[in-house]
Amino acid sequence: MDFFEQTGKVAIGSRLRMLTDKVTEDAANIYQLYNIDMQPKWFPVFYSLSQGEEKTITELAKTIGHSHPSVSKIIGEMLKKGYVKESKDTADGRRNVISLTDAGQEVAYKIKDQLIDVDAAIEELSAQTQNKLWEAIGEWEFLLEQKTLLRRVMEKKKERDSAKVEIVAYKPEYQEVFRALNVEWISTYFEMEESDYKALDNPKSYILDQGGHILVALYEGEPLGVCALIKMNDEEYDFELAKMAVSPKAQGKNIGFLLASAIVEKARSLGAAKIYLESNTILKPAINLYHKLGFKKVAGKPTPYTRCNIQMELVIK
Amino acid sequence: MDFFEQTGKVAIGSRLRMLTDKVTEDAANIYQLYNIDMQPKWFPVFYSLSQGEEKTITELAKTIGHSHPSVSKIIGEMLKKGYVKESKDTADGRRNVISLTDAGQEVAYKIKDQLIDVDAAIEELSAQTQNKLWEAIGEWEFLLEQKTLLRRVMEKKKERDSAKVEIVAYKPEYQEVFRALNVEWISTYFEMEESDYKALDNPKSYILDQGGHILVALYEGEPLGVCALIKMNDEEYDFELAKMAVSPKAQGKNIGFLLASAIVEKARSLGAAKIYLESNTILKPAINLYHKLGFKKVAGKPTPYTRCNIQMELVIK
């Protein structure tokens, strides 16, 4: 399949499916070769029963890794062929206990040679390959068990996005973005307040000149996130993390995390021991982010903002 | 899946299917992660179109390796989303030419990052495996192209069966089998004739004492096939291959081939240059076997058997 060499690994699903189809295609004919009147899809159920004990539908489903309706249907078909019999569990009226009939046992015996030959054929085929398919599948099963493909892709996305993000110090040219990004989210969820206007209209005098700092996140050169570290006149806290805003069109690009981390790092470099922030619990992603960075909920501080319903602090180690 | 380690390689089809499912499962979520409104099953078609040129349904089906109805359905869905447009070929009214719309192009652009990340994720996953799944699939595709799994299994079966077959020389204790096996097939398809009784009732005087030979095939020790090499009083032929019979319960175990080969070998060791046989065309497997051994059709020899409607000879080199 040259096509899949072009598309890249994204198409591994499709490619696997096609190989599966090709392998399965022959299966029916192989049974015929051995004069065994059985459908390939029955095999897992059949094999599982041939190992001796009787099993219920759900037990079968669990051991072979199918859904129970699938097993239920297969058992229905095998019943018609007379390979299995069902009996109600006397102790538990819900359970449908399945076992092989004599005819089924006979097929189990007849099938042994086939298993040997198929095994040998695949073994021989494998011997001609550099990469062992059977083992490769096992390794993938294991690794996907540890971490799903989705999670792995999410990580890669984050990595790639982070590489495009640059955190830089505030310059006067960023004043408009600093204001706009903050006004955008504040007025979406709340009302702009007196204190907002003060800080956003005069970042220099209200933040920077007081010993505070502002960082800007550039995504491919474009300023899409801002965050301020405001000097506090407080015996407990050195700085307040505030006026954090990320453009909605840059959502999911990890900018918030990188920006907040940089602010915390800045505070640390300035010798801060504890920083403080105010937020609102309806801003779930923000709260999660603060939590991830190590902020803990505190209470009791007076605040000029009516939208503040949660206060947090971070002890810098 | 511990279960599949028990069943052996026979279950490779099932195991492949389950891995396929697991990989495919995440695909839909991955598209969502990138805000791309697309179904995973569209991808091959979509990718194929994004490479520039417009394509017909059948061309698409061929490049992505699906059936054309499948592509037809997928195009129908993509049309609804507005990702593709169709236009009748003016030169050939049957052809439905498909190409991406502007909206489709946009998605093609947006999807690029996703392809990069998925590729990276799979690459990283692969780096943790001993056996490379992607390459292993490629090797299997190649090898199955050369020889299907069915063919490989057939060969293994033949090997295993042959190992159980032993060809031995006639002994008086085999007279009953020699007679019974021949009577069985002759009276099934034809009527027993005078010449049959002579040879079958007195193998010693009619065959062995005249310089002929009889070989017996033992399958796991049980005599299930017989064949005679009868000395001919003829200037052209040295021997006639005759009275070949294999028990129906031993069908498909390659006994006929092993037996006939041994007879030919015997003739060669006796210095024969040409051997002869008579048969009937309704015995298709037998005729095929003779053909495989190198026998060619001849005509004109008188025969005592009414059931004979084909005569063959083998030139021994």
Added chain:
DNA sequence: TAAATTTGCGTAACCGATTACGTAATTAAT
């Protein structure tokens, strides 16, 4: 001991692919 929850499993609907089949357009053969 009654009520709520969990469990076993059958039925129905769906999903993504296939094969089978029909029809119309084109091309090849007589």
Added chain:
DNA sequence: ATTAATTACGTAATCGGTTACGCAAATTTA
């Protein structure tokens, strides 16, 4: 110039699986 064969492709039925749902039996909880 017909007629026959091939090609393009849409629709329908099927296949092997799934999830959704509902009922009854068993178990847990109050």
